[in-house]
Amino acid sequence: PRGFRMTSRVQNDHKDDVRMQADIPPDLAVLWDELQGLKDLVLSLKAAEVGQRQSLRNMESRLRDGEMEVEQQRHSMEGLAETLSQYRKEMINPALRTEADRKLIVVNTDLSKKVEKLEEQSKDVFSALALELPFLQTRLRASELTVEQLRRKSADDQKVAFSAGLTDSGPVGPFDEERTLIFSKVITDIGNAYNQTTGVFRAPVRGLYFFSFTAADYQKGYMGLHLYRNNLPIIFNLDLNDHGGYASTSNGVALQLEAGDEVRLSLPASYRLYDDVRNFSVFSGFLLFAI
CATH class of the missing domain: 2.60.120.40 (Jelly Rolls)
Structure with missing residues (x-):
C-alpha cells in the first residue's frame, strides 16, 4: 500500500546522507555547506591535536632515554671508582706503584672525558626539552580550546x-x-x-x-x-x-x-x-x- 513500509533500519547512512543532501532546497545549501565546513575543520584540528600529542610523547621518550644514559654512566663511574680503589691498594707495594700511577692517570683521563661528554649530552637534551615542551603544551591547549568552541558552536547553530x-x-x-x-x-x-x-x-x-x-x-x-x-x-x-x-x-x-x-x-x-x-x-x- 502506498504511504507505508515495514519498520526497517537504514543500512547505508552515507547513501542516505547523499540522497538527503540532494533534496536540500537552494536556500538551505549555504547552511549545509557551512556545517560541513565546520565538521571538516573539527576533524582537521583533532588530527593536529593527535600530532601534537605524539610530539609530546616523543619528547618524553627522549627524556627517558637521557635518564637511562645517565644511569648507565653512573654505573660506569661506580666501576671506575672501584678500579681506583684497587689501584690505591696496589700503590702500597712500592714495586707496583709506578705502574699503578700510570694506570691511574689513564683511568682519570678516561673518566673525565666520559663525565664531560655526559654533562654535555644532558645539557643538550634538557635544553631542547625546556624550549620545546612549553611551546607544544601551549599549542595543544589552544587546539583543545578551539575544538571545544567549534563543537559548541556547531551544536548551537544546528x-x-x-x-x-x-x-x-x-x-x-x-x-x-x-x-x-x-x-x-x-x-x-x-x-x-x-x-x-x-x-x-x-x-x-x-x-x-x-x-x-x-x-x-x-x-x-x-x-x-x-x-x-x-x-x-x-x-x-x-x-x-x-x-x-x-x-x-x-x-x-x-x-x-x-x-x-x-x-x-x-x-x-x-x-x-x-x-x-x-x-x-x-x-x-x-x-x-x-x-
Missing part, C-alpha cells in the same frame, strides 16, 4: 525542523499487523534529519526535541497512532469514529534524544487513516535546543 504529509492516495489500512507509517510528502526538512523513504526521523545532535502529529479518517471505526523513540513506545493516540464523516486525533510530546536516536509513527493492526492532497494526516518535529 537547526532541525520537518513536517511531512502521509499520502495523496486516500485510505491507509487496515493491516493485519502493526506497520511503520511513511509520511512521504515532505513539506519542510531543515537539517535533513527526516527520511521520507523510511518514515524515520534521526536526531543529528543530542538535545530536546518536540514532535506532533495529526491523524484523520472519514469512515466509522478506530483510528490511532503509536509514536516510538527507537523501539520504545512513547505515545498511543486512539479515537473511535462512530458517526462517519471526517474525524481527527492529534498529540505532541517533548523528548530528550541522543545523537542517532530515531523517532517514528506506526499504525496499529486493524486501524486505518486517511490522507490526500489536503494533508489531513501530518507528522512534524523540530529541535528546541541542543544539550
Whole structure:
C-alpha cells in the first residue's frame, strides 16, 4: 500500500546522507555547506591535536632515554671508582706503584672525558626539552580550546525542523499487523534529519526535541497512532469514529534524544487513516535546543 513500509533500519547512512543532501532546497545549501565546513575543520584540528600529542610523547621518550644514559654512566663511574680503589691498594707495594700511577692517570683521563661528554649530552637534551615542551603544551591547549568552541558552536547553530504529509492516495489500512507509517510528502526538512523513504526521523545532535502529529479518517471505526523513540513506545493516540464523516486525533510530546536516536509513527493492526492532497494526516518535529 502506498504511504507505508515495514519498520526497517537504514543500512547505508552515507547513501542516505547523499540522497538527503540532494533534496536540500537552494536556500538551505549555504547552511549545509557551512556545517560541513565546520565538521571538516573539527576533524582537521583533532588530527593536529593527535600530532601534537605524539610530539609530546616523543619528547618524553627522549627524556627517558637521557635518564637511562645517565644511569648507565653512573654505573660506569661506580666501576671506575672501584678500579681506583684497587689501584690505591696496589700503590702500597712500592714495586707496583709506578705502574699503578700510570694506570691511574689513564683511568682519570678516561673518566673525565666520559663525565664531560655526559654533562654535555644532558645539557643538550634538557635544553631542547625546556624550549620545546612549553611551546607544544601551549599549542595543544589552544587546539583543545578551539575544538571545544567549534563543537559548541556547531551544536548551537544546528537547526532541525520537518513536517511531512502521509499520502495523496486516500485510505491507509487496515493491516493485519502493526506497520511503520511513511509520511512521504515532505513539506519542510531543515537539517535533513527526516527520511521520507523510511518514515524515520534521526536526531543529528543530542538535545530536546518536540514532535506532533495529526491523524484523520472519514469512515466509522478506530483510528490511532503509536509514536516510538527507537523501539520504545512513547505515545498511543486512539479515537473511535462512530458517526462517519471526517474525524481527527492529534498529540505532541517533548523528548530528550541522543545523537542517532530515531523517532517514528506506526499504525496499529486493524486501524486505518486517511490522507490526500489536503494533508489531513501530518507528522512534524523540530529541535528546541541542543544539550
